[in-house]
Amino acid sequence: MRSILSAAVVALVVLSGALPASAADQAFVSPIPGLTAQDLAAGQQLFRLHCARCHGMLGEGGEGPSLKRARLQHAADDEALFDVITNGIAGTGMPATWSPNDAERWQIAGYVRSLGALPPEPMPGDPERGRLVYETRGGCGSCHIAAGAGRGVGPELTEVGLRRNAGYLRRALVNPDADYPMLSSQITGRINAFLTVRVVSADGEFEGLRVSEDEFSIQMRDLSGVIHSFDKRSLLSFDKAFDHSLMPGYDATLSETDVNDVVSYLMTLRGAPQEAP
Amino acid sequence: MKNPVTPLLLIALLIASTASARVPYTRLLADEANGDDWLSYSGGYRSERFSPLTQINRANVAALKVIWAYQMQPTDLPGAGLQETTPLVADGIMYLTESASSVTALDARTGRLLWHWAPDIDQAVLHIGFPKVNRGVAILDDTLYVATLDARLFALDAGTGAVRWSAAVADNSVGFSLTLAPLALDGRIIVGVSGAEAGVRGFIDAYDAKTGARQWRTYTVPAPGEPGSETWQGDSWQTGGGSTWLTGSYDPELDLLYWTTGNPAPDWNGDLRPGDNLFTCSLLALDPATGAMRWHFQYTPHDTHDWDANQIPVLVDGEVNGRQRRMVALANRNAFYYLVDRESGEFVLAAPYSRQTWAAAIDASGRPVLLPGNEPSEEGTLVWPSLQGATNWFSPSYNPQSQQFFVANRRMGSVYYKADAEYEPGKPFMGGGEQALSGDDAAGAVLALDGLTGRIQWQFPLQSPPWSGVMATAGDLVFGSTNEGYFFALDRVTGDPLWRFNTGDHIRTNPMGFAVDGRQRVAITGGRTLFVFGLE
Numbered sequence: 001m002r003s004i005l006s007a008a009v010v011a012l013v014v015l016s017g018a019l020p021a022s023a024a025d026q027a028f029v030s031p032i033p034g035l036t037a038q039d040l041a042a043g044q045q046l047f048r049l050h051c052a053r054c055h056g057m058l059g060e061g062g063e064g065p066s067l068k069r070a071r072l073q074h075a076a077d078d079e080a081l082f083d084v085i086t087n088g089i090a091g092t093g094m095p096a097t098w099s100p101n102d103a104e105r106w107q108i109a110g111y112v113r114s115l116g117a118l119p120p121e122p123m124p125g126d127p128e129r130g131r132l133v134y135e136t137r138g139g140c141g142s143c144h145i146a147a148g149a150g151r152g153v154g155p156e157l158t159e160v161g162l163r164r165n166a167g168y169l170r171r172a173l174v175n176p177d178a179d180y181p182m183l184s185s186q187i188t189g190r191i192n193a194f195l196t197v198r199v200v201s202a203d204g205e206f207e208g209l210r211v212s213e214d215e216f217s218i219q220m221r222d223l224s225g226v227i228h229s230f231d232k233r234s235l236l237s238f239d240k241a242f243d244h245s246l247m248p249g250y251d252a253t254l255s256e257t258d259v260n261d262v263v264s265y266l267m268t269l270r271g272a273p274q275e276a277p
Numbered sequence: 278m279k280n281p282v283t284p285l286l287l288i289a290l291l292i293a294s295t296a297s298a299r300v301p302y303t304r305l306l307a308d309e310a311n312g313d314d315w316l317s318y319s320g321g322y323r324s325e326r327f328s329p330l331t332q333i334n335r336a337n338v339a340a341l342k343v344i345w346a347y348q349m350q351p352t353d354l355p356g357a358g359l360q361e362t363t364p365l366v367a368d369g370i371m372y373l374t375e376s377a378s379s380v381t382a383l384d385a386r387t388g389r390l391l392w393h394w395a396p397d398i399d400q401a402v403l404h405i406g407f408p409k410v411n412r413g414v415a416i417l418d419d420t421l422y423v424a425t426l427d428a429r430l431f432a433l434d435a436g437t438g439a440v441r442w443s444a445a446v447a448d449n450s451v452g453f454s455l456t457l458a459p460l461a462l463d464g465r466i467i468v469g470v471s472g473a474e475a476g477v478r479g480f481i482d483a484y485d486a487k488t489g490a491r492q493w494r495t496y497t498v499p500a501p502g503e504p505g506s507e508t509w510q511g512d513s514w515q516t517g518g519g520s521t522w523l524t525g526s527y528d529p530e531l532d533l534l535y536w537t538t539g540n541p542a543p544d545w546n547g548d549l550r551p552g553d554n555l556f557t558c559s560l561l562a563l564d565p566a567t568g569a570m571r572w573h574f575q576y577t578p579h580d581t582h583d584w585d586a587n588q589i590p591v592l593v594d595g596e597v598n599g600r601q602r603r604m605v606a607l608a609n610r611n612a613f614y615y616l617v618d619r620e621s622g623e624f625v626l627a628a629p630y631s632r633q634t635w636a637a638a639i640d641a642s643g644r645p646v647l648l649p650g651n652e653p654s655e656e657g658t659l660v661w662p663s664l665q666g667a668t669n670w671f672s673p674s675y676n677p678q679s680q681q682f683f684v685a686n687r688r689m690g691s692v693y694y695k696a697d698a699e700y701e702p703g704k705p706f707m708g709g710g711e712q713a714l715s716g717d718d719a720a721g722a723v724l725a726l727d728g729l730t731g732r733i734q735w736q737f738p739l740q741s742p743p744w745s746g747v748m749a750t751a752g753d754l755v756f757g758s759t760n761e762g763y764f765f766a767l768d769r770v771t772g773d774p775l776w777r778f779n780t781g782d783h784i785r786t787n788p789m790g791f792a793v794d795g796r797q798r799v800a801i802t803g804g805r806t807l808f809v810f811g812l813e
Contacts, residue, residue, distance in 0.1 A: 049694065049710065098406075099710040182716070187760045187783050188741050189715020214761035215740045216777060242717065 031113035032078050035106065043111030046104055050097055051112075059115040061165035063179060064093060068118045073162045081109045093182040093190060121166055123264040125257065130265030133258050138250065140262075143223070146269055151225050153209065154194060154247060155181050161269040169263045173254070176247035196241040199230055206230075209246065299435060300367050300416045302463040306529055312751075313792040315366045318413050318458035319672060320789065322527040323592040326674040326748050328790035332797035333812060334752030338766045338776045341810050344798065345388035349805040352376040354398055357409040359785055360802045361670075363458065365416055366791035371800075372435070373807065374411040374458075377402075378425035380433060385793045388809065394438035402427050405452050405705050406474025412524070412670075413458035415466060417486050422466050424455035430468055430484060442489035446470065451702045452477050458524050462534070462565050465492055469521025469536060473557075473585075476516035476542040476706030481525075481561075483568060493568035497521060497538045497556045505555035505573075513550040516700045518542030519557040523587040523670050528603070531620060533571060534563045535592075535605055539585035543698035544664075545653040546581070546708025553578040558586045560605060562622060572622030574643060576609050581653055582635070582693060583664040583711075584611040591675045591682070595729045597625055606728055608673055608684040610666025613639060614731040628731025630724055631667035631686050634660055653693035653709050663691035663713045665742070672746035672787045674755065675728060676769060682728040683755050683769075687742035689719035723747060723757045725772060735772035746787035748799075756799055758784035764801045764808065780808055 028037045035043075048057060054064030061067070074089050075081035085105045088096040100108065134140045141150035146157040160169070171178050183193040195210040197220050208222035218238065219229045223246065232238060250259060300316055308314065309321035312330035319326050333341060349360065357376035364373035371385040379395035402409070404426060415422040420441055421433045427449045432441040446468060447453035452475020460467040466484045473479065479497040484490065497519035499505040509517060518541045525536035538561065541547075541554035558577040561570055576586045591606045597616065605619045612633035616625035624643030636645040651660050665687055673684040691713040698708035713719070721739030726732065737757075745758040754775070755767040762784060765777040780803025790799045799810045 053712075099705070099707060101705045189713065189719060191716030195717070213740060215738065215759055215763065215765075216774070240717070 030110060031116070032106065032110045035110040039107045040110050040114055042104070043107035043109070046100055046108050047111050050100065051108065054093065056165075059112065060121070062168055063182065065163045066121060066165045067112050067115045068120060070116045072112075072116070073159070078109060078113070081112060082106060085109055085112075088184060090185070091183070093184045093193075095184040095190065096186065121267075123267055124166055124170075125260030125262075125264040127261070127264040127268045130258075130261035130263065133254065133262050134265055137258075138254065138262060143247070153221060153223055153225055157266060157269055159269065159271055161267045162271075164266070166263050166267060169266050170259060172247070173259055173262060174249055174251035176245040176249055177243055180245065192242070194245070196244050196246050198237075198239045198241065199228075200236040200238075201230055201234065202236070207246070210240075299419055301418055302461075305417070305461060312790070312797075314368070315364070315789045315791050316416060317365070317460065318363050318415070318524040319526070319589055320748075322529065323675075324524075324526040324589050324672075325591060325677060326589070326672045326746065326787065326789075327676055328748060328750040328799075330750060330790060330792060330797045331752045332792075333750065333754065333799065335754065335768055335775065337812060338752070338754055340812055341766070341776050341778070341799070342812075343778070344809050344811045346809070347383055347388045347390070347807040349375045349807070350379065350381065350393055350395070352379070352395075354400065354402070354409060358805065359408050359410050360805060361410040361412045361456075361786055362802060363413045363672075363787045363789050364800055364807070365414060366789075366793075367416055367435075369793050370435075371791075372414050372416065372421055374413050374423060376411075377409050378411045378423060378427075380414055380421060380423050380438060382435070382438065385791065385798070385809075388807075392438040394433055394440075396425050396427075396429070396431065398425065398427050402454070403449050403452055403475070403703055404454055405472065405703075406707070407454075407456065407471055407522075410456050412456060415459040415461040417461035417466070420486065422459040422461065422486075424457060424459055424468050426454050426456065428453040428455050428470065430455070430459065430466065430489070432486070432489060444484055444489040444491065446482060447472075447477075451475065455522075457522050460524050460527065461486065462527060465565065467525065467534065467536075467565070469523070469525075471520050471522040473518030473520040473539050473542045474544065474705055474707055475703060476518065476700045477520065478515060478517055479519035479521050479538060479557075481521050481536050481563065481568065483565070495561075495563060495568035495570060497559075497561070499555065504570075508552040508555040510551050516542055516706060517550065517554065517557065518544075519554075520585075520587070523589065526590045526592055526605070527565070528592055528619060531603070532565065533619065534565045535590045535619065536561050536563060537586045537588060537590055537607070539587045540580050540583045543706050543708030544581070544583045545693055545710070546695050546698050547579055547652070549698060549708065550579075554580070558584060560586060560590055560607065560617060560622075562619065574617045574622050574624065576607075576613075576615060576643075577611050578644065582611075582660060584609070584662075584666055586610065587670060588668060589672050591673060592619060593675060593677070593680070593682070593728050595680055597729055606675065606682055608668050608682070608726075610662070610669060611635070611645075612662050612667035614682070614684075614726055615643070616729070616731075617643070626731065630684065630726060630731060630733060631688060632661045632690075633667070634690075653695035655695055657692040657694050657712070659690055659692050661690040662687065663689040663719075664693070664711045665689065665713070669744070671744060671785075672748075674747045674749040676749040678751065679769065680728045681734065681749070681769060682726040683747045683749055684724050684726065685739075685743045685745060685747055685757060686722045686724050686736075687719075688721055689742045690714045721759075723755065723767060723772070725755070725769065737767055737772045737774065744783075744785045748788035748790060750790060756788040756801070758786075758788070758801055758803070760784070762803055764788070764803065764810075778808070778810070780804065780806065782806070
């Protein structure tokens with residue numbers, strides 16, 4: 001029986017040209033031993049079904065990291081990549097997959113590895129100037145920790161250069177309501193990791209970010225970093241602001257050049273600070 | 278020297294062996310009325326999962342506390358950490374299953390381990406379309422019965438865990454697996470199989486309780502020429518699915534066995550199997566002596582959303598439209614609650630209990646009137662409920678005194694995709710996939726339905742779509758649990774929460790109840806720890 005997808009896969013590959021040129025050559029060299037050019041084409045189609053929503057149609061990143069990297073943070077070798085595709089990454093937005101079989105997961109892995117041969121994304125500005133904006137006029141450290149410095153209210157940015165592409169970072173700066181970092185777990189599925197919640201209790205009004213929630217209680221972190229726990233039944237009101245981030249939009253306060261510089265600085269944040277000697 | 282056994286000692290051993298018979302069939306018949314024991318998966322052949330005990334009740338449940346806890350044994354089978362077991366209790370001994378298909382006996386008074394038995398499961402065991410779980414044992418006389426992930430059935434001595442016999446039910450290498458608790462009848466053990474996501478042809482088996490010899494096998498997908506074969510085309514019946522992976526019910530007066538069936542294969546691409554695809558997504562009434570099918574009722578003809586009918590069929594009696602009837606109640610994964618006459622298989626009524634976007638109505642014959650635009654597609658089709666359904670394998674509960682049906686409800690939609698599927702033995706055969714709405718776009722509830730109309734009486738909202746069942750008690754309580762780890766008790770009249778306990782991990786099991794030394798107990802497993810609660 002012919003696959004009803006195969007014709008579409010061929011068309012997509014031809015039209016998009018997303019696969020490295022070698023994938024279509026006679027002298028095809030697989031990025032993972034044992035896979036054929038057809039496997040990579042099938043992997044691309046599977047990638048679009050299962051992965052593109054977060055990683056982008058061409059693996060350029062979006063809500064999830066760009067995969068156009070020779071070295072992937074959570075996949076040091078091919079087996080680790082296969083494991084990530086199979087089981088997801090705990091504590092991140094990367095979910096497990098269950099419907100592709102092993103052969104199909106290897107096809108996805110092969111396609112992802114082929115993306116590593118593509119050129120990295122260029123920086124839109126000056127990262128050093130961006131660092132200064134981040135630390136002074138931006139005031140970013142009042143809500144974010146990067147390399148050990150700052151206050152932990154919003155997402156930690158220590159490795160944000162590995163996790164987000166330039167487009168996502170720009171959008172987060174100028175229109176923070178547009179995207180939310182997501183967490184994925186077997187229990188909750190994908191959930192907004194920084195949902196804005198507003199609570200009125202007998203002790204007053206509280207606004208902050210949801211840390212945890214169940215049927216009976218809600219835990220939130222306010223903008224000063226303090227964690228509060230409430231019994232839902234005791235609250236006078238309780239609202240979730242799905243369309244409103246507590247992150248300020250910087251389109252009014254920073255220039256276009258400043259935004260490009262900050263995006264460039266964030267792209268350089270690729271790991272923890274070095275250990276003290 | 279071999280054991281020198283004198284004839285006299287042999288006679289003594291035989292007498293001792295007879296004396297140790299714990300649970301004859303007559304006790305299984307009385308399981309519902311006997312609150313001290315819990316002798317079958319659903320607490321009796323009617324599958325009410327109802328405890329008649331009243332010591333713990335609305336007035337005092339707030340004082341419920343942990344009496345003991347048991348932390349399960351480690352397993353070296355990768356990915357086998359989820360627990361779906363319902364323990365049994367007989368004469369002060371608790372029998373439960375753990376990962377992977379292993380069996381444990383505990384002192385129900387203290388939680389002390391008595392014995393643990395683990396089968397040798399190959400690391401490469403296939404489990405296509407479901408996690409590596411087991412839901413419990415059956416007990417008959419002095420023997421326990423456990424079905425295994427690698428599709429075998431074991432009979433174990435209840436006193437020691439020693440293997441009495443084992444039977445190869447099916448071939449795991451083509452995708453068959455057993456995760457259900459077997460059902461013990463008079464002298465026979467009934468099991469069903471998982472594997473529709475691998476394109477197996479489903480069946481229900483009966484085994485001789487003493488010897489392990491297979492007594493009959495009834496396929497859920499007919500071969501050419503058999504009744505129902507007109508609902509399949511070509512060779513599609515050979516890989517037609519219809520798995521039977523959840524424990525059924527039994528009416529001793531009618532002498533009918535009720536068993537449910539799962540989805541046709543491949544799941545999401547119905548083009549490859551035109552027709553109603555009998556007897557998938559159905560309720561079957563079988564003669565327990567021969568396996569002959571007396572009648573069938575198909576809930577979801579030609580299913581393309583993986584809405585298995587593998588939910589617990591609960592036997593309920595009552596007056597509907599002025600007529601006293603004996604019925605089977607089932608809250609289906611497809612979001613409708615059904616009553617079917619259990620003598621004739623005649624459709625009685627259906628009522629939606631959860632958001633659904635696929636059927637305009639259920640007609641007078643019980644057949645859904647389909648709404649257009651709900652078929653899985655290459656670009657994706659958003660449908661409620663999700664493929665995990667408005668409920669799933671976890672048990673409902675029926676309070677026969679108040680005629681209330683309680684069900685844990687998943688409120689979740691899904692984008693269904695269709696793709697081609699080519700059958701290859703032991704490989705996924707699904708024809709598509711889904712992306713479920715999740716996080717804050719999904720939720721759950723415990724519902725109380727009028728068991729004779731399906732009308733929703735109250736609903737207790739849950740943070741996320743649950744994977745755990747409910748148990749009602751004569752103390753006017755409904756016990757349930759959450760993904761977030763809570764075990765809780767609701768007032769059966771109002772649905773108000775009266776008590777809760779955070780077990781600290783995901784709950785994916787059913788509650789059960791028993792008594793020891795005259796003290797009522799309620800049990801649930803959170804994560805890998807079994808908790809037993811009581812007032813003192």
